[in-house]
Amino acid sequence: MDPARKVETPFHFYSGMDRPLGIQAQSLLEFLEAVKRVGTESLEFHLYRGDFERWIKDVFNSAFLHSRISALRRDGVKGEELRRRLVGVLEEWIGFYLYKRP
Template identity: 35%
Template structure:
């Protein structure tokens, strides 16, 4: 994590801005806040996720067409940002520009990252995610 922050500081001259503390990832939401998978508009898959771990498991098994549909619309990032308040993870998801199994792999990599640490500025516990590319 320190390496990520040092890389960011070298590139941008300052540390990244803090995000709101994310909700605990194991927290389960009510059914109306669940993530409902679709293959297209009007084509539900009848798969629902109620927390990020559940979403990761569904990402493993739903058809790629569903992942592409939701990624193109920004649904994964919006759900993580709005429901679980994890801005960094949402931004990293939003930046994925892959299709097919490459998309599935990238999403699974982001959701599998379990490293957590305290922000050096405010002390808020967060999941650091590299959201920039080195030149």
């Protein structure tokens, strides 16, 4: 799964129910950049609804990312700690992908 590959179903960021931020991600690289800049209330909103896990599973079919993001929810991570750990998970996967490419 190329992290720069654009997908048909983008992830749309919200700060709450019916409160779109106007930010979307069509690739894992765009998703990573959005995670770095949206407010933590948006990250918490999506994490605890299972939105991140669902999008990763449905669009990218990545068991690794799905399980790592699920663990963040189970651990009850919030605020800047959530952002830091989510960025770490995404950067780890993207780095692994780029490293293993011929």
